[in-house]
Amino acid sequence: MHYTAYDTRLASYAVVVDGEGGDVRVLLALWNEGTRRQWTLPGGGVELHENVEQGVVREVREETGYEAELCGLLGVDSYVLDPHRRHVDTDRPFKAVRTIFKAHVVGGELAPEVDGSTDEARWFSLDEIAVLDRVSVVDIGLRMAGLIA
Structure with missing residues (x-):
């Protein structure tokens, strides 16, 4: 299928970590736009004027209240x-x-997004994440970061 026959969305997400070893926590946001509320990595659509790095830093700020520094593309x-x-x-x-x-x-x-696609942000241990209702990008990002198998 030719690329003009379908819609494309460029998005950028962050695996925001705190701690080391067995004490690692990951920042997630509660996505409210699907058929059910699910936890996701902070991130979302990249605006037309942004590059992917600018987009993810903006999204982390909007969805969590935090200023983030990128450590690299996973x-x-x-x-x-x-x-x-x-x-x-x-x-x-x-x-x-x-x-x-x-x-x-x-x-x-830490502050919740107001009138956006998420309405809560929270730090979770890897054990806590394992039992959350979450979107697929969470596990994809955690695998890319080497935090889960």
Whole structure:
């Protein structure tokens, strides 16, 4: 299928970590736009004027209240949704392209996003994350960061 026949969304996410070894915590945000509320990595759509690094730093600030510093690109992930699985009424397939970075907090304080796609942010241990209702990008990012197998 030619790229003009489907919609594409460029997004950028951060695996924001705190601590080391067995005391690692990961920052997640509670996504409220799906069919059910699920935990996700802070991040989202990259605006037209932004590069992926600017987009993820902005998204972390908006969704968590924290200023983040990027530690490097972990990888790029993509997936395709058929039109009937999309959240909008359309007959066009959708391709999501997601850049995933490792990051740490350098300022700000934990605060929920107001009137956005998330409404809570919280630190979780890896054991706590294992039992959360979460979107796939969480496990993808944690694998890329070497935090889970």
